[in-house]
Amino acid sequence: MSTPAPTDLASLRAALEADPDLIALREVLRHHLAEDPQGEDPGHDEAHCMRVALWTLRLAPEVPARLAIAAALLHDVVNLPKDDPARHEASTRSAKVARAALEERGFDAADVTLVCDAIRDHSFSRGATPATALGRALQDADRLEALGALGLCRTLSTGARMGARYFDPADPWAARRELDDRAFTVDHFFTKLLALPETMLTERGREEGRKRAAFLRAFLGQLGEELGALPPL
Template sequence: MSAPADASLPSAPLPAPAASLDHLLALDPRLPDVWAWVGRHMTPDAAHDGAHLRRVAVWTRRCAPQEPPALAVAAALTHDVVNLPKNHPQRAQASTLAAQAVQAALPGLGFSAAEAGAVALAVRDHSFSRGAIPETPLGAALQDADRLDALGALGVLRVAAVGGHLGRALLDSTDPWCQTREPDDQAYSVDHFFTKLLRLSASFQTVPGQAEAQRRTAVMHAFLTQLGEEIGVPYTSPD
C-alpha cells in the first residue's frame, strides 16, 4: 500500500513544552543529585545522551501530568542508566538492570522506599526490548515519552546514528521498501522503519502520547517519500 499521496502532516500538532535541564532539575531539590548519579553511571551514545533524557523528561511529565514531578523526572533521567548497545546479548535485560540500580540508589538520594519503587517499576517496564505493558500510569508515560524520541525527525536522526555506529548499510538499493523480502534492520538502517518504527504508534497508551506519535509517524512517511524521490524508487509501504 502506498503512502498517502499528499504526505501532509496534521495541521495542529501538540506543542512540545519547552524546558531546559536546569528548569527540570529545579522542580525538586533531590533531582540534581539524581542527575549527578546518572552522569557517574550511564554510558551515553549519540542516541542515548543527556539531550535524550531531557526530552523524555519533558514528555513524561506531559503524558502523566497527575504524577509528582520529582518521580516523573527521576524516572526519565534514570531510564537509560544501564545503556547497552542494540547488538548486546543482554539488551533485553537492560531496563531490568537499570531498575535494580535505581531501586538501590534513590533511597540514598532522598527518596522514600515507596518513591524509589515507583520509579524503578516505571524504568523496568518502559523498554521496547522487554516487551512489557507498564503496570502504572508513570510507567505508561515513561514508555510513551521514550518511544516518541524514536519517531519523527529525531527518530530519523537516531536510526542513522545507531546504524552508523553498528556499521549497517543505509538501505538495500534493489528493494529499499522491503517489497519482495523480509526487512532486515541488522543489515540496513532504513529497514528499521519497517521492522519497528512505522508500527510503533499503535503501542502508545496516553492521550498526549498517541496524538504526538501519529504526528511524528507522518513525518517519517514524509521523509521516506522524499528519500524515494531522491533515489529514484518511489516510496511504497510494505503493509
C-alpha cells in the same frame, strides 16, 4: 520536597537545579554515561533523558514532577547496544541502579517502587505493559523519541554505530528479500518505527506519535523519489 511541573525544557532544567535529590540523580546518570564502554551515544545522552522527562510530565500531569523527572533521568542509565543478546535486560539493570540511587537519597519506599517499576517496564525490548500512570507515560515518552525528526537522527546514528548501510541499493524497500534492520537502517522504519504510534498507552502519546510518524513517511517518500523507487506506504 514538591517540584512544580515544568512546561518546557528551560523550566525543567530550573526545576532540576532547585532540587538537590534530582541533581544527585543527574550525577548518577552522568557517571554512567562517562563509564559507558560504547562511548558517547547521542541517542541515549543526558539531552535524551531531559526530553523524555518533559514528555513524561506532559503525558501524566497527575504524577509528582520530581518522580517523573527521576524516572526519566535514570530510565536508560544502563544502556546496552541494540545488537547485544542481553539488550532485553537493560531496563531491569537500570531499575536496579535507580533503586540504589533513590534509596541513598532517602526517597519514600513507595516512590522508589513506583519509579523503579516504571523504569523496568518502559523498554520496547522487554515487551512489558506498565501498570501505572508514570510507567505508561515514561514508556510513551521514550517511544516518541524514536519518531519524528529526532527519531530520524537517532535511527541514522544508531545504524551507523552498528555498521549498517542506509538501505539495500538493489532492493531498498525489501520487495524481494526479508527485512533486515541490522544490515539496512531504512528497514528499521518498517520493522518497528512506523508501528510505534499504535503501541502508545496514552491518548496524547498516540496523537503525538502519529504526527511524528507522518514526518517519517514524508522522509521515506522523499527518499523514494530520489531513488526512483517509491516506498510501500
